[in-house]
Amino acid sequence: MRIAVMGTGGIGGYFGGRLALAGHDVAFIARGRQLEALRSNGLRIESPLGDAHLPTVEATDDPSQLEPVDLVLFGVKLWDTEAAAKLIAPLIAERTAVVSFQNGVVKDDILRTVLGPEHVLGGVSYIAATIAEPGVIRHSGALQKLVFGEYDGSTSARVQQFHDACVQSGIDAEISPQIALTIWEKFVFLVGLSGTTTTVRSPIGPIRSDPRARSFLYDVMDEVVQVARAQDIPLPADFAADRLAFVDTVPAEMTSSMHHDLDRGNRLEVEWLSGDVVARGKGLDIPTPCNRAIADLLSPHANGHPA
Numbered sequence: 001m002r003i004a005v006m007g008t009g010g011i012g013g014y015f016g017g018r019l020a021l022a023g024h025d026v027a028f029i030a031r032g033r034q035l036e037a038l039r040s041n042g043l044r045i046e047s048p049l050g051d052a053h054l055p056t057v058e059a060t061d062d063p064s065q066l067e068p069v070d071l072v073l074f075g076v077k078l079w080d081t082e083a084a085a086k087l088i089a090p091l092i093a094e095r096t097a098v099v100s101f102q103n104g105v106v107k108d109d110i111l112r113t114v115l116g117p118e119h120v121l122g123g124v125s126y127i128a129a130t131i132a133e134p135g136v137i138r139h140s141g142a143l144q145k146l147v148f149g150e151y152d153g154s155t156s157a158r159v160q161q162f163h164d165a166c167v168q169s170g171i172d173a174e175i176s177p178q179i180a181l182t183i184w185e186k187f188v189f190l191v192g193l194s195g196t197t198t199t200v201r202s203p204i205g206p207i208r209s210d211p212r213a214r215s216f217l218y219d220v221m222d223e224v225v226q227v228a229r230a231q232d233i234p235l236p237a238d239f240a241a242d243r244l245a246f247v248d249t250v251p252a253e254m255t256s257s258m259h260h261d262l263d264r265g266n267r268l269e270v271e272w273l274s275g276d277v278v279a280r281g282k283g284l285d286i287p288t289p290c291n292r293a294i295a296d297l298l299s300p301h302a303n304g305h306p307a
Contacts, residue, residue, distance in 0.1 A: 205252025
């Protein structure tokens, strides 16, 4: 496959790198020090599943320099979604698919508006991967999974082709016939994890073991469930309890990318996580006081604190 990776961070760098190592034609779109490192030293992956080095990669900050592709793996920060979608327009041919592995649920609404619904697949990633230093992606743990699919539930040729490419590349991949539901299932957990770990400034262990903090975590997730169900997303009514039980199975030291961003003084995705839940709740007349508390408390930090 001919693939472009829009946003060569932890997700794009790891999965794009694995696809390139398997022989697929992958172009990396990056900027700043990351772009300089990719051009000078290629891409390195540090992983418990095996380290790897691509000494030479195709890298650019200008998608218009590239030929159209079969698929765009889209992984920029949520606030850059609209601008990045406009930048990749030259890569889009008649059958090109764009699959976002960003956080949140609003991401595909934006992509559909900019690029057209016929080009947008739904996608969810499960991985702990970050930029350790420019040009180096560090993967923690053994989990590295992609779930994706057409929004109409069909197994199209392009979805099957991407699935085959992932399997060939050693990526755990699954085609979902209900990708909207899959995205919301992750969103429930993600909003709870990101909101509580960032607000409390703690890994999940102390939060889940404290009765009052645990109750707050449940309420945060349950608000997401109620908003989803009001939009005809078929989550079970007790899905927050299911996710709270899942929280008990993850490592106590697990935290969120938003918590890391707060620690580093970076901009936060809270507007597109708890903030999005609050906005949707207002439109549906569903109370979301816990998510509002998170969004309000993190508001002073939302735009980061540049050095």
